[in-house]
Amino acid sequence: MDKNRFWMIGSILIMIVVLVGGTILGIQPQLAAAAAANAQRDTVATANAGQAAVLDQLKQDFTGLESLKSELAPLNASVPSETGMAAFFKQLDALAGSTQVTLKGITVADPAPYVPVVAPEAVAAPATETDSSASPAPTAVPEPGTPSLGTPPVTNSKITTENFASMDITVTVKGSYVNTLQFVNGLQTGARLFLVSGLTSAHGAGDEAAAAPDDVTATISGLVYVLVPSGQEVAPVE
Known part of the structure; x- marks a missing residue:
């Protein structure tokens, strides 16, 4: 192998090394930075979409604010x-x-x-001995509209x-x-x-x-x- 061919092969190898090194040292960081920027942009876009939804809800709530105030006035x-x-x-x-x-x-x-308001405690009726052969006493039926004694108060x-x-x-x-x-x-x-x-x-x-x-x-x-x-x-x- 003559000297010129040797130098040509060496030059080609050097260019390949420089190209690969440039890719690793120069292009790869740029690609990583671009990927990070894209990810950050997606995050910001998602946050903006959430804020836009909140803003839309606030606008809807504000639309009914006067109605709520009119309902609150008589309560106050x-x-x-x-x-x-x-x-x-x-x-x-x-x-x-x-x-x-x-x-x-x-x-x-x-x-x-x-x-x-505290609901009154129910008082149990005292137990009485009954004759099994006797006819059971009829159960009293309250008149229509008579309030139940056991009805709890509204609290x-x-x-x-x-x-x-x-x-x-x-x-x-x-x-x-x-x-x-x-x-x-x-x-x-x-x-x-x-x-x-x-x-x-x-x-x-x-x-x-x-x-x-x-x-x-x-x-x-x-x-x-x-x-x-x-x-x-x-x-x-x-």
Whole structure:
């Protein structure tokens, strides 16, 4: 083999080595970087798609926000997060005017923690000896509409002594018996939730000689409720 051919073969080998080395040292890192960039781009695209879905959901929720506010307003008026006696007194005054009765007095107790309703325990009937030969006694059938003594009260685990309070209120009005009943009905169906627990009435107009002879003085007792914000206490009535 002559010297020229030797150098030619050597040059070819060197070029192959340089080409392979360049691929390993130069092109391969670029390919890895490109693959990493593609993977990162896919990750960002997936994250953007998720954010777009969240944004679409927020847009849908915002569309119904006004409707939710309109539904929340009467609930806030029914059970406010404060005593709200000023608004309640206005409600009573307007109700008295519409039912043509006269407000004689209002007493309000300070808020007290809500007491959950507890279902009474069932009392088992005492066992009695029976004669097997005797005919069994007929089972009493309750009249239609008679409430079952074992019916449990309606409760809600979300209503507790920490987040709910009640206030005892007594309202005294004077007017005809029919108008007084209309006042009581309006009191139970008004904007502020009012649970009537007692009603007494007496004929007579007190010390007002000009009152109608069929007037009665009625005293209505009941409860209103207050939603207690988390970590707070309801201020006493002033």
